[in-house]
Amino acid sequence: SVEAEIPDAQKSAWKKHSASGFKNKEDFEAAAIRHIETTLARSLYNCDEGAAYGGTALAFRDRLIIDWNKTQQSHTFADQKRVYYLSLEFLMGRALDNAMLNVGLKDVARVEGLADLGFRMEDVIGIERDAALGNGGLGRLAACFLDSLASLDYPAWGYGLRYRYGIFKQEIINGYQVEVPDYWLDFNPWEFPRHDVTVDIQFYGNVRKYNDDNGRQVSVWENGEIVTANAYDVPIPGYNTPTTNNLRLWSSKAASGEFDFQKFNSGEYEQSVHDQMRAETISAVLYPNDNLDRGKELRLKQQYFWCAASLNDIVRRFKKSKKAWKEFPNQIAIQLNDTHPTLAIPELQRILVDNEGLDWDTAWSIVVNTFGYTNHTVMAEALEKWSVPLIQHLLPRHLEIIYEINLHFLQYVERTFPKDRDMLSRVSIVEESNPKMIRMAFLAIVGSHKVNGVAELHSDLIKTTIFKDFVKIYGQDKFTNVTNGITPRRWLHQANPKLSELIASKLGGYDFLKDLTLLHKIETYADDKQFRKAFQDIKFANKTRLANYIKETTGVKVNPAALFDIQVKRIHEYKRQQLNIFGVIHRYLALKAMSPEERKKMQPRVSIFGGKAAPGYWMAKCIIHLVNEVGRVVNNDPEIGDALKVIFIEDYNVSKCEIIAPASDISEHISTAGTEASGTSNMKFVLNGGLIIGTCDGANIEITREIGEDNIFLFGNLAEDVEDIRHQHTYEGVLIDDGLQKVFDAIHDGMFGHSDEFSALTNTVVNHDHWLTSADFEAYCKTHDAIDEAFKDQEAWLHKTILAVARMGFFTADRCIEEYAEMIWNVEPQKIKQNGA
Ligand code: T68
Incomplete structure (x- = not known):
């Protein structure tokens, strides 16, 4: 040894x-x-x-x-089985x-x-400064999973990219979003550069074929451009355990080979510096789109660079063990966080066949048994496709391999369903469009042994819609669900230490941080006057902390006794911040129409928004602008006073969420039903003693099942009816709700500034209303009225919130990791002795 x-x-x-x-x-x-x-x-x-x-x-x-x-x-x-979590995003925060x-x-x-x-x-x-190497939920999920993997003592590594610029910093100037680069690496004590761990990655070039001595055809990928991947390691400590796992992030730089040297000697100094910069561009910046696929070449380069470096690393480690190749899937599980790392599938096949000389079928069975694929969306605009000419150009050998994978797959489908003639074109990895496109989700399914969605509804939806044919082909068992979760260490203990302490005082310690189901024991305190008071005081203190932060950053004074209504997440039409702000305007109009006496009787509210819009997403930027303009008018209206305040929190990120999540009375999770795969901030808000207004979508449904339908405010059309309503819109036009029409009239009359600025927002509702803003508007407003009523009875409200907290045990990321470990990875934890191995 x-x-x-x-x-x-x-x-x-x-x-x-x-x-x-x-x-x-x-x-x-x-x-x-x-x-x-x-x-x-x-x-x-x-x-x-x-x-x-x-x-x-x-x-x-x-x-x-x-x-x-x-x-x-x-x-x-x-030397036991390890998990590798491949994610293009890790939204770690501080x-x-x-x-x-x-x-x-x-x-x-x-x-x-x-x-x-x-x-x-x-x-x-x-x-x-936050390590903001992610867009939103998908990246934060990866970060929560790393915390749970270490806390539960699983031998696991994360693999990602070390972006020089994380998600941009958002500034609000005159009500508009302005993007500022986030150069976060100035001083980063948390990473260890591993100058000795490098991998050379090839791009472009051509494939040469020849027959070896045994008459076997061999493919060689050659004459490419080489870029070097450098490893940076970030330690991931588990909670209350010595286990400290590794997050390895790759950084790109020019290969220091003869290539550069020659140029240098022949006087092409400038050119060689230019090559250096070009190489460094690969890991320079995180693409700031969430739930949207743009098909940019540099993004494909990032994906391959990171997949190839990670697989090389994994294979190198495996080869040191001198085990037979068939042991590979018994030693290694690789989880694909969405389709972004799908190139790892043809890459491993290439390594095994071209470099290691395994036959196709043996190699392929190793590949399939190694990978698992997690899907995070059903929305067509977010499903990745890469054009065949682009892949041909950048990764010629991989394109051949993808075609061969598809050939084997389609032959199997044809044998199994000889009568279904359309099936082949429906499930083909290659879409017969012009140009032809590679459907990455299909490649990920074919190359993995398990496919999972991230909440029950979502996992059902993928099986009955976008991946329906694959369920026929592979059977139900290949498809499963792992409902998302969050780490209670960061999202309860760290963000809300006083609540964590209160719970610990009743449960006799902090064991619940590692077994969140223990929270159920505080159910009995929902009826305890003293406990309620302590719980209420903590909420008030957290709201005061947020109110202070709002005062410091926006200059607006908000009353911590008001109802705090919060929607913080990426700005997206499907998440429907437009529904929220239209609802706020509706409330403002109602307040304006009241007498001062009537107004006094209304429940004071603070409507808080936060979130970034992708820089190229015009409609999302319009929404941000409208929120800010409404805030400007409402917050300065002397008739309104504390009855309503509208706040936009600039540059929402993980560390701001730690201040915001503990301070909500109500948070908004109001996506058009069937569009939000899971949502995870919904879990954070409830765990911190806030209630939800939400649609029957994503994990809201399971949250309702766990905490009870009396403790959540659900509204709106159901996923199963959304398509019919859209169909109606197309053929009969959109029916604009009366209340919403008044809101539109106010906007058109210029109440919030020049109405042209917002016409895109109102027109899209009038013309198509793809996201059912009008269809859900009345129910949405009525539900908010019900919330006002319910909030007035503080004792009943506290009862609900305490019960809800007590029943959130299911939504710990620890449970997710145990499910993945058992159903998908087949790995066991391994305790580290306090004093070494
Ligand atoms: C989110 N997805 C889902 N995507 O929207 C959310 N997309 O419902 C779910 O809870 C969460 O994943 C975790 O499962 C994203 O956040 C992205 O950020 C993204 C990034 C790049 C490309 C596509």
Whole structure:
């Protein structure tokens, strides 16, 4: 074994000097000060908050990396099956607070260490910039899954791209969204560059064929352009366990081969610098579209670059074990987060057939048994397709392999369904359009052993709509559901420490953070006057914190006693922020029509919006503009006062969500039924003691089943009726709701500024109303009226919210990971001994 090969003298030197990481205040202070002095080159006299953050972060990083080393060594020695989670997005947010809580030393650092050094914990934590390597739910899900994988001791790695620019920073200028680049890598203590871990990745070139000595045809992909992938490792600490997993992010740079050298010598210095920049472009920027496919060449390059680097890494590790190839799927499970990593399928087939000399069928069975595919959408505009000429140009050998995969697949379909003549063109991986397109979701299904949706309704929908034929072909068993979840460490304990503490005081400790179903034990306290009061006080404090933040950032003063109604998520027509803002205008018009006495009797409200629009998504930007203009008018209307305030929170991200989620009374999850695959912020808001207004969509349905229909406000048309209504719109025109017509009239009359600015928004409802804004409007407004009524009875409201929290145990990401592990990956956890392997 590896262990036996090392001489004793070396072992004892290591034993003597190996770091063990701090465990108490003294050690923490020593580590932080040492880093401030020597790593950051600061002294007592110029140690500002930034330096205090740096020193604290580096001290905790030392702790993490010691556990990381132990974990990796132990996993290597144990040599059991590992999971690799391939995701183009990991929306991690801040790392320091999470590291402190997961390691369990936050109080050591806060109460003693940082206070001694003259700093407040909140200020130091607030210095850190979000790692915003994602768009929205899909990227945040990947981050929650990493937390759960480590917390449950699964041997698992994430693989992603190290974007130099994460999702843009949003500024609101004169009511419009303006995008500013997010250069987040200035100071990032959480990554370890692995200059020794590099992979050369090929693009373009041609395929040469020849017959080897055994007469077997061999394909060689050659004459391509080479770009180098560099590894950066980010430690992922589990909660209350030494297990510290790895997130490996790839960064691109020009290959330092003879190629450049020649150019350099022949005086083409400029050209070689240019090549360098071109290579670095691959990992330069995260594409800021969520739920939309744009088919850009650079995006395809990113996808291949990352898939090829990750697979090379995985295969290299497997080959070290000297196991037979057929063991590959017993050692390795690879999960594809959406279709973005689908090229990993033809890439592994290429490695096995072209490089390792396996025959096609043997290789293919290894491939299929290795991969699982998670679908996150049924919307046509979000399903990835790549044009055949583009793939031909960029990845000529992969195109051949995809065609061959398709041939084998279609032959199988033809044998199985000889009478269904349309079936072949319906399920073909190659769409016979002009140009021809590769349907990535179909390739992902054919190349995986399991396909899952992310909530029950969604998993049913994929089986009955977009993937219906594949259920016929492969049977029901290939398709499954894993309803999404969130990590209670970040989304309860970290975001809402007071609520976490209150729960712990009743449950006798924090075990619920690792077994969220234990929350059910607080159900009995829903009737407890004292508990309700404590719960209410925490909510009020959290609302006050958000009110302060709003005052600081927007200048608008909101009353924390008002009903906080929050919709924060990416701006998208299907998520229907337009329904919300039209509803707000409707409320404003109603308030204006009232006498001052009547107005006084109304439940005061604060309508809070937040979220980014994709830079090229005109309609989404119109919605943001309207929200801001409505806010400008309403917030400055002296007749209205506290009865209504409308706020847009700039640059919504993970760390802002940590302030926002604990502060809601109601949050909005109001997508057109059948369009939101799951939603995960719905879970965050309920877990933090807020109720939901929502449609029968995504995980809202399961949340209702768990918490009870008395504790949620559902409204609107059902998924099964949406198509019929759209059909009606096409043939009979759209029926505009009376209340909505008044809203449109107000907009047209210029109440919120020049009406031309918003005509696209109102016209799309009048012309098609694809998202059923009008059809659901009346029900939506009535439901808000019911919410006002319900909120007046605070005791009953508290009863509902406490019951809801108690019943949210199902929505922990830990449950998701256990389901994936059992149904899809077939992997077991592996405990790391506290003192090494
Ligand atoms: C989201 N998808 C779903 N996509 O919309 C949401 N898309 O219902 C679900 O809860 C969540 O995934 C987790 O399953 C996304 O967030 C994207 O961000 C995205 C990014 C690039 C391309 C396409």
